[in-house]
Every structure is written in C-alpha cells, then in structure tokens.
Amino acid sequence: MTYRDVASKQVLIWAGTAVGARTPVAMAPLALVFLVRERPGGYSLGALLAAAYVIGEIVGAPVLGLRLRPGRARAHLAAGLATGAAGFAGLGMFPDAHPAVLAVLAFVAGAAPAAATGGLRTLLTHLVPERSAAQALSVESMVTAAVWALSPAAVAGLALGVAPGVPLRLAAALMASSVAALWLLPAAWGTDGRSDTPLARVLAGAWPVYVTGAASLTLLGLSELVLPALLEQRGIGVGWSGPLLTGMAVGGGLGAFLHGLRGWPGRLRTHSLVLTTGMACCVTLAALIPRTAGIASALVVGGMLQSAAMLTRNLSLREALPSRAHAAGYSVMYAAAGAGYAATGSLAGALLRVVAPSTAVLAGVGVTLVLSGIGWWGERRRAGRSAEAFGDAGAPGFAGGGAEGPAVGGRGDTERCL
DSSP: OOOOOOHHHHHHHHHHHHHHHHHHHHHHHHHHHHHHTTTTTTTHHHHHHHHHHHHHHHHHHHHHHHOOOOOGHHHHHHHHHHHHHHHHHHHHOOTTOOHHHHHHHHHHHHHHTTTTHHHHHHHHHHHOOGGGGHHHHHHHHHHHHHHHHHHHHHHHHHHHTTTTTHHHHHHHHHHHHHHHHHHTTTTTTSSOOOOOOOHHHHHHTTHHHHHHHHHHHHHHHHHHHHHHHOOOOOOTTGGHHHHHHHHHHHHHHHHHHTTTTTTOOSSSSHHHHHHHHHHHHHHHHHHHHSSSSHHHHHHHHHHHHHHHHHHHHHHHHHHSOOOGGGHHHHHHHHHHHHHHHHHHHHHHHHHHTTSOOOHHHHHHHHHHHHHHHHHHHHHHHHHHHHHHHHHHSTTTTTSSSSGOSSSSSSSTTTOOOO
C-alpha cells in the first residue's frame, strides 16, 4: 500500500480547499480571545466567545450533516462555508460590537460550516480508488496537523503585530477561498440512495465509534488545556506550551503518514483501543515527568498515536454505515469530538481548583480509558449482533438496509486490515 493513488491533481485541489476551510477553525478560539482581550474583562469575554463558537460547531455539525445530500454536496458545502466566512468577517470588522452581537457571530461562524469537515472527508474518499481510502484519510490527517501546527503562531503574530481583528479577517478570506475552490471539485459524490431506515436511526447505530472518537479527542484536549498549568507546577516556563503543542501536532502528522504506509493486521476496534491506551500512557508520562525534554517526547509520541487512533475511527465509521450516511456520520463524529473536548475543558477547570495539574491529567486519562472501553464493548456487541443476523438470514442485507446493504454494522465483524 502506497500513496501513489492519492497523488493526483484533484486531491491537490482538495487539499487547498481543506486548508481554506479548516484553518479558520484552528484559528478561531485563540483569535476570539485576542479580539477582545483589551476590553474590560477581556479574557473572560474571549472565553465566552470561544465557547459560543464551539457550541455552534457542536450544534451545527449533526443538524446540517443530516441535511447534507450526496447528490447536491457542493451547493450545501458552499452555502455553509460562505455563511461561516460572513460570520468571521463580521467578527473581524466589528471588534467593538456589543458582546451579544459578537457571541451570535461566533456561533454562526462555528455552526454554518460545521458539516464541511464530514462533507470534504467523504468527497476525498471518492476522489481515490476504494483500496486507497486509508491513504486518503492519512493525507487528510497530515493536512489537519499542519494547519493546527501553524495556526496558533499566525494568530498571535497577526493579533499582536498588526491588529486584533486581522486574524479573523484572514479566517474569513480563507474560508471564502474554499468556497471558490469547491467549483474545481466534483459537484457530488454519488446519489442519495434509498432505504426504508431513517438516516438518524442509521447514525445512532454507530454510537460506539462516536464514543471512542470522543475519547481520543478528550485526551488531546486535556493535553492542550492543562499543559500551561502543568509546566508551571514543574517550574518550567509556560512559554514552552506553544512549542510543545506544535511538536504534538507535528507528531500527529508523522503518525498519520506512517500509518498509511502499510496495512495493519487485526480489527479496527482493537487498533483503536490499543492506540488510545498508548496515548493515555504518553499523557500520563507527560504528567509525571519533571523535565521539558521528557514531556516533549511523551507529547510527540502521544500525538502520533492519537492521529492513528482517529484514522481507525474514521475507517470504522466507513464500515459501520452505508455510503449515503458517510458525510452525516463524519459530522456526528465531529460533534461528538467537540463535545468531548468541551467536557474536558469543564472537567479540567473544575479539577484545577482543588487538585494539582498532574492529578487533573490523571483523572482525565481515567475518564478516557473508561470511554474507550465502553466504545470497544459497544463495537464488539454490534458486530456480534450483525453476525447473528447474517447467519439467521442466510444472505447479506438482512438488517434492513435496502439496496445499500445493512443499515448499521452491516459489514459485521469483517473489519479488514488497513
């Protein structure tokens, strides 16, 4: 297995589109803090605006993802991204507006383009042969890692060196450019297909994949949010948090690249459990190691494992859902990951009031391992039920998926090697 099938002009155009659509997402939370930090109570207001943005993503991803139709994909994605660009532009152009107005704009900027992640991911896998889906998703992870590695420095530099609203204006321009780039890509990725099973029910059946996906992002959020306090506890300058998180993002890109170089034996649910457990060990080491170099090494390796774990989740979702539900499923996964990230922030904030940062990290690791175990159990149970249904029916498609095969888990326990 190589990246040869992924090296095409269409995939290159897709990568440019994805950078334009996802860089604003990576910039938004920090850019919102810098936008209002010089106002009275600026940091608190910035945190509230960032929360409004994340809530918008959590709400918008499943709601709009359910409405995303393969036959009219480009029109749906363009409308969402254009509205998101307008939200970012409003924030950048009117930084002195009333906080309520800024909160509404932040919510719109988060909600309107929230289905784009799932839509673009589905489109990418249709630009390459089926056998190269894992490599295509690895490329997506590498693009995302690069965006998240560069965005914080760009936001800080522009906000402090030029003007607080400039990062959000840049975000608006980048998202608008992704709308234009969509017209260089296919208008659709197939037909809607027909099934007697409601789409919401189909998506609900894949709940174990969402749980394990959220568990993986919970660890990432824990690392990002508690790291400054952890460094201070160790007597290390908090200024190291930026380079350390950049190293973690670079590790994520490297992990995605290495994961796509070959096939890996075993079931996807087992891969996910092993990788998430490995990342939990790395985050635990980062919480206990007293030296900067040790913390950096643990975070880089943890980033590599986390990226590979999310790849297995995306591949598991492809197997658990019929093709008509892929974009909506990815959007629900995005919302679940955002909810996990937000819950981690709340948990970390509450724990840091009463315990040391290292203890807060260990508590978060425990929650992640519990979620991973629940997700693994759910996938195993679902696979067993699918296998029983297949045996009882004596033919594929017994679970009521209509022309597309089983609605949920219809490929049973045949999780192929990556």
